[in-house]
Amino acid sequence: MTTTLAAGRRRGRPALRNIAVGWSFLLPNFAGFAILTLIPVVLLFYYAFTEWNVFGGSTWSGLANFRQMWDDTSFWTALRNTFYYTAFHIPLTLTVSLGLALLLNRKLRGVAFFRTVAFFPYITSIVAIAQIWNMLFSPSYGPVNQLLRAIGVANPPGWTTSADWSMPAVIVVGTWREMGYYMLLFLAGLQTIPAQLHEAAKVDGANAWQRFRAVTLPGLRPTTFFITVMLTIGSFKVFDLILVMTDGGPGQSTLVLSQYIYQKGFEENQFGYASALSIVLFAICFLVTIVQFLVNKSRDS
Amino acid sequence: MVRRILGYLVLGIAAVAVLLPFYWMVVSSLKTNNDVFTVPVQWLPADPVWSNYADIWSKSGMTTWLGNTVLLSAVVTLLQVFTGSFAAYGFAKVHFPGRDVLFLAYIGTLAVPWQSYMIPQFIMMSKLQLTDSLWSIIALQAFGPLGVFLMKQFYESVPDELVDAARIDGMSEYGIYRRIMLPLSVPALASLTLITLVATWNDYLGPLLYLRSPDLWTIQLGLKSFINQYNAEYALIMTGSVLSVLPIVVIFLAGQRYFVEGIATTGLKG
Numbered sequence: 356m357t358t359t360l361a362a363g364r365r366r367g368r369p370a371l372r373n374i375a376v377g378w379s380f381l382l383p384n385f386a387g388f389a390i391l392t393l394i395p396v397v398l399l400f401y402y403a404f405t406e407w408n409v410f411g412g413s414t415w416s417g418l419a420n421f422r423q424m425w426d427d428t429s430f431w432t433a434l435r436n437t438f439y440y441t442a443f444h445i446p447l448t449l450t451v452s453l454g455l456a457l458l459l460n461r462k463l464r465g466v467a468f469f470r471t472v473a474f475f476p477y478i479t480s481i482v483a484i485a486q487i488w489n490m491l492f493s494p495s496y497g498p499v500n501q502l503l504r505a506i507g508v509a510n511p512p513g514w515t516t517s518a519d520w521s522m523p524a525v526i527v528v529g530t531w532r533e534m535g536y537y538m539l540l541f542l543a544g545l546q547t548i549p550a551q552l553h554e555a556a557k558v559d560g561a562n563a564w565q566r567f568r569a570v571t572l573p574g575l576r577p578t579t580f581f582i583t584v585m586l587t588i589g590s591f592k593v594f595d596l597i598l599v600m601t602d603g604g605p606g607q608s609t610l611v612l613s614q615y616i617y618q619k620g621f622e623e624n625q626f627g628y629a630s631a632l633s634i635v636l637f638a639i640c641f642l643v644t645i646v647q648f649l650v651n652k653s654r655d656s
Numbered sequence: 657m658v659r660r661i662l663g664y665l666v667l668g669i670a671a672v673a674v675l676l677p678f679y680w681m682v683v684s685s686l687k688t689n690n691d692v693f694t695v696p697v698q699w700l701p702a703d704p705v706w707s708n709y710a711d712i713w714s715k716s717g718m719t720t721w722l723g724n725t726v727l728l729s730a731v732v733t734l735l736q737v738f739t740g741s742f743a744a745y746g747f748a749k750v751h752f753p754g755r756d757v758l759f760l761a762y763i764g765t766l767a768v769p770w771q772s773y774m775i776p777q778f779i780m781m782s783k784l785q786l787t788d789s790l791w792s793i794i795a796l797q798a799f800g801p802l803g804v805f806l807m808k809q810f811y812e813s814v815p816d817e818l819v820d821a822a823r824i825d826g827m828s829e830y831g832i833y834r835r836i837m838l839p840l841s842v843p844a845l846a847s848l849t850l851i852t853l854v855a856t857w858n859d860y861l862g863p864l865l866y867l868r869s870p871d872l873w874t875i876q877l878g879l880k881s882f883i884n885q886y887n888a889e890y891a892l893i894m895t896g897s898v899l900s901v902l903p904i905v906v907i908f909l910a911g912q913r914y915f916v917e918g919i920a921t922t923g924l925k926g
Contacts, residue, residue: 380746384739387799483897496693592769613771
């Protein structure tokens with residue numbers, strides 16, 4: 356009965372009425388969404404080919420911005436640093452959050468408490484967190500280096516004051532901050548795997564590692580896929596954590612692409628060039644997402 | 657047995673690793689400035705300096721910053737929850753051509769980093785003369801696709817039969833939304849409320865780009881400028897950090913269940 360009713364609504368006048376009613380529900384949100392998200396995304400592809408003068412007007416400049424980018428060493432540094440962050444942040448966060456989720460999926464006392472605790476870094480502000488960690492990482496008197504000295508590291512790194520160690524420091528904080536969030540997604544994924552599958556594997560004599568490989572990992576596939584996509588986009592756009600912790604420094608050792616966009620656009624008013632840089636960020640995220648979807652699909656079939 | 661103990665051990669280490677920075681923040685906020693960095697670390701201040709919590713109000717614009725943040729968080733959350741759930745009903749329960757394509761556009765933009773279109777968005781907002789006003793942040797955050805997405809997931813779990821029965825009884829779509837869907841979706845609405853509230857409270861970049869006048873600053877911007885201005889006042893900086901984090905921790909603990917549910921549903925079905 357339901358289907359005939361719904362079908363009836365889709366034909367003739369009721370269908371017209373549905374369009375009006377449907378759009379009336381969407382409109383309050385869609386108007387804002389279209390103006391503030393869709394239009395800017397489209398404009399981006401125009402602005403990237405323009406030059407802006409001091410009075411705020413734009414002129415078409417063709418590929419000039421992209422040619423400028425090619426010769427811009429800061430751009431390449433920012434791009435390299437972005438990949439550096441991504442290459443370590445993704446596997447690290449995946450491992451830690453999956454490990455925690457597996458641990459918390461068992462019946463241990465205190466599990467509920469820890470689930471709550473693990474979330475704290477994710478809900479608290481970047482400014483406060485960055486400041487706490489900057490102080491913890493402080494070279495001479497910071498607790499982190501005090502600990503390292505206590506366990507026998509004679510010359511612990513200067514962390515955010517050292518060009519070599521600033522990026523690892525930022526990656527550690529980034530992972531610490533996000534692991535609770537991804538752990539939660541993994542936990543939700545784990546709960547969709549039927550317990551009977553594990554039981555059956557146990558009966559067949561599979562040990563814990565074999566069960567993890569044969570039951571848990573395949574069962575988590577959709578979750579892992581989603582998390583990897585989210586983590587990838589999150590890593591490529593990383594910005595506020597770095598802005599507050601190191602401001603891209605020392606030197607340009609932690610300068611990332613989104614921060615470079617910010618510098619060019621908001622500090623130097625080069626809107627055209629900043630838009631061209633934005634296109635690179637957009638393209639990377641777009642391509643990576645598409646590739647991940649294709650890989651996921653080919654594995655499905 | 658051994659595995660159980662090992663499990664607890666790893667859990668214990670992880671809990672300490674997560675909580676220790678927060679503990680250090682709170683302890684440092686109760687120290688004198690000279691005691692923040694000592695060798696070895698003082699894990700318990702001998703004489704807690706409670707006056708830090710009084711001093712910070714006179715030394716900073718904390719009252720203004722918190723006021724702006726509360727106002728913004730409330731308005732943004734209200735709009736996001738209302739427009740989001742309203743649109744979600746349209747996407748989930750009303751059939752009309754083009755609906756699914758449109759929804760795909762919504763979802764698609766979730767994968768587009770904000771940093772990639774913040775420049776054209778800023779230019780547009782300045783042409784609309786909305787920059788340097790609280791309106792800019794409201795506009796920026798109130799119409800996101802997240803609320804639509806989360807609420808649609810929930811509405812789709814409500815059986816169509818229920819909605820059709822109400823239609824046969826002559827109830828209008830708006831009536832169904834208000835009198836059937838909204839009451840049913842209180843847990844999902846609570847999730848969305850908490851997620852939006854936390855995100856708005858903690859946002860740093862949006863306000864950084866748009867709110868230039870100090871009397872418009874949010875707690876995040878204020879705290880950052882305080883850190884820059886008093887960069888050697890370690891204890892007070894930690895006091896400010898505690899104050900910026902405390903409201904959100906209280907809200908999170910109060911509505912933890914909904915928060916976790918919301919993350920799990922929005923997360924899973926992407």
